[in-house]
Amino acid sequence: MDVRSATDGDLRAIAKIALANDDDDGADPGYVAHLRAHGRFLVAESGGTAVGYSAARQLGGLTQLCDLFVDPARHGGGTGRRLLDAVFDAGGERSTFASRDPRAMSLYVRYGMVPRWPLLYLEGPPLAGIPAERVPADVAAAAEQELNGRDRSVDYAFWTATPGATGLIVRAGGEVAAAGVAGPDHLFHLVTADGADPAATLRAALATFTVARVDLCLPGPHPALPLLLDARWRIEDADQHMSSRPDLISPGDVLSPSFA
Ligand SMILES: CC(C)(COP(=O)(O)OP(=O)(O)OC[C@H]1O[C@@H](n2cnc3c(N)ncnc32)[C@H](O)[C@@H]1OP(=O)(O)O)[C@@H](O)C(=O)NCCC(=O)NCCS
Structure with a gap:
């Protein structure tokens, strides 16, 4: 082979x-x-x-x-x-989101990755609140780079190639508190600044949707999980986040399973 x-x-x-x-x-x-x-x-x-x-x-x-x-x-x-x-x-350091196939986790553990937390596939209604700004992909990508130093501009361009998808920016006190990408009924990605409240930035992102149901992937430890479940959001599926170090992927972000 x-x-x-x-x-x-x-x-x-x-x-x-x-x-x-x-x-x-x-x-x-x-x-x-x-x-x-x-x-x-x-x-x-x-x-x-x-x-x-x-x-x-x-x-x-x-x-x-x-x-x-x-x-x-x-x-x-x-x-x-x-x-x-x-x-x-x-x-070097490694991370992934493992499926439920036991062969996957069995292999990943032996390539140095430890199971950390579930990544939940959730679906539910938008939330009320002050909506985030919908902005062009490059503006949101630049905002994320300012927040965490990562240049994800090619991923922002890929996500926003979906019809109706745009970049998102959440502001608090004039400062950028979060950046991400939202489609018509899917939140692809939301990264929150250190010191800002991930539950508040997610509420602002979800306030931009006009459809009845939205879906997204949320780390189990994300502080907004109780809020979403109280709002009758539903857990549709789960992957297992695995990584060679515990602090590589933030559990306060909304993630896309393939790309993080
Ligand atoms: C997961 C997948 C990619 C692994 O590829 P594969 O060729 O089947 O895996 P391998 O044969 O190389 O290795 C599987 C390992 O799991 C082990 N394994 C199998 N069942 C197991 C179980 N229930 N518990 C623990 N280990 C198990 C095998 O013993 C083997 O380890 P070994 O090489 O030390 O003997 C493949 O099975 C697959 O495509 N699954 C469906 C899609 C999927 O879930 N992909 C993962 C996305 S995260």
């Missing part, structure tokens, strides 16, 4: 593996192109065809594992391990 960078010729096999594992992202050519352009996208090839893939991004000094999928006919056959060897070959 050979592990190598994905090419255009692998797109069909990648989509087939994704769909066979009930994942839509790998079947979206725009998603695969984004990770190929701004991260690493590897395939395991056997008999001339891709039978599994892994993808990772660098976030600062951290390697974020975005995807790991293997053809179901080969689950348990060592392909996942080969793909992880290749994608984590540079060492």
Whole structure:
């Protein structure tokens, strides 16, 4: 089995593996192109065809594992391990969001990652409050960079390619308290400044929606979780955040599971 960078010729096999594992992202050519352009996208090839893939991004000094999928006919056959060897070959800090497949957590633990907290897939009604400002993607990306030093502008551009999606800025006392991205019915990302209240910034972000139901992914320890559950939000699913150090991903942010 050979592990190598994905090419255009692998797109069909990648989509087939994704769909066979009930994942839509790998079947979206725009998603695969984004990770190929701004991260690493590897395939395991056997008999001339891709039978599994892994993808990772660098976030600062951290390697974020975005995807790991293997053809179901080969689950348990060592392909996942080969793909992880290749994608984590540079060492350093690592994080990911593990599915419920026990093979995933079993492997990640042995690549140095510890289970930290659940990432909850939540759905519920918008909240009342003073709404955040809807701004262009580059304005919100610059605000996030000011908050945490991370240049996520390519991710902001990717998220806002969804029709109706915009950047978001929450202000408190004239200062930027949070930055993120919201679609018509999905909050992709919200990062809150140190010292600001993540429950208050999330309330402001949710006050911008005009639809009946919104969804988002929230860390279990996020301070807004009790508020959302009291407002009849529903837990639809959960991944497990795993990382080589406990402080790599903030549990006070709204996250996109692949990218953090
Ligand atoms: C998760 C996945 C990528 C792993 O790839 P894989 O090729 O099946 O995994 P491997 O065979 O390389 O390794 C699986 C490991 O899990 C271990 N394992 C299997 N079931 C286990 C269990 N119930 N508890 C603990 N360990 C278990 C195996 O023993 C093996 O470890 P070993 O190599 O030390 O023997 C693959 O199974 C898959 O595509 N699953 C569905 C999609 C998914 O959930 N992807 C993860 C997204 S986060």
